Amino acid sequence: MKKHVIIVAGGKGLRMGGDIPKQFLPIGGKPVLMRTIEAFYSYDPSIHIILVLPLAQQAYWKHLCETYHFVLPHDIADGGETRFHSVKNGLALVGGEGLVGVHDGVRPFVSRQVIAGCYDTARQRHAVIPVIDVVETVRHLTGVGSETVPRNNYKLVQTPQVFDVQLLKDAYRQEYTDAFTDDASVVEAMGKEVWLVEGNRENIKLTTPFDLKIAEVLI
Ligand SMILES: Nc1ccn([C@@H]2O[C@H](COP(=O)(O)OP(=O)(O)OP(=O)(O)O)[C@@H](O)[C@H]2O)c(=O)n1
Ligand SMILES: C[C@](O)(CO)[C@H](O)COP(=O)(O)O
Numbered sequence: 001m002k003k004h005v006i007i008v009a010g011g012k013g014l015r016m017g018g019d020i021p022k023q024f025l026p027i028g029g030k031p032v033l034m035r036t037i038e039a040f041y042s043y044d045p046s047i048h049i050i051l052v053l054p055l056a057q058q059a060y061w062k063h064l065c066e067t068y069h070f071v072l073p074h075d076i077a078d079g080g081e082t083r084f085h086s087v088k089n090g091l092a093l094v095g096g097e098g099l100v101g102v103h104d105g106v107r108p109f110v111s112r113q114v115i116a117g118c119y120d121t122a123r124q125r126h127a128v129i130p131v132i133d134v135v136e137t138v139r140h141l142t143g144v145g146s147e148t149v150p151r152n153n154y155k156l157v158q159t160p161q162v163f164d165v166q167l168l169k170d171a172y173r174q175e176y177t178d179a180f181t182d183d184a185s186v187v188e189a190m191g192k193e194v195w196l197v198e199g200n201r202e203n204i205k206l207t208t209p210f211d212l213k214i215a216e217v218l219i
Contacts (some may be wrong), residue, residue: 002098004048006090010079028219035108043115052086054079056081101160107200124161130199131155158199
């Protein structure tokens, strides 16, 4: 079965700040995005990799690839206004039947086991996302105060989120709403169920400067 992955890196990285977009920052001496692409290539060298980048950053990315002698094959799509629009642009480069994963470019520590678990399970379940347990106590803001809620009723959601190609394409034909914070929420808005598999705790989303400190320890 043909496999694709859309690696989204079309965001602004506002919470990270800094002059260099977070997807290009070096971790252990190599740009984040190269590590993320390598994770999928080493899982399956035949996977079709689509990288979504803002148009204005594409020349810089090509320059980085030359500098680092990075030659893993990938197509490039233009970033959009939101993550939803970036995924949609990436999906336009996916043809035929098969499975397509969507992965945040800034999650370089996804394990091979989690990638394999998501794609393997998607053959039977059609829509699969990795999740991990909540390890702290969770409070719900009620409007007038707050209350503790049972944390075992909640999970933290990661990527890659893997779907049948046609299912994800149908989902992304819906009109955008800001409730679409990931791909699962887009698919669920069509009334389809999403299957959960275990993620890996190291698979953090590099969001703030603090996450970079953790990344340097994990590498
Ligand atoms: N228009 C957008 C917005 C986000 N993303 C991608 O979606 C992933 C998760 O988003 P997040 O970490 O929130 O990245 P940013 O939107 O860049 O960060 P911020 O909200 O701090 O600006 C990132 O790999 C980001 O590049 C994208 O491809 N296109
Ligand atoms: C898709 C995602 O990584 C799942 O946890 C997350 O929702 C993206 O984060 P954002 O900050 O909302 O872009």
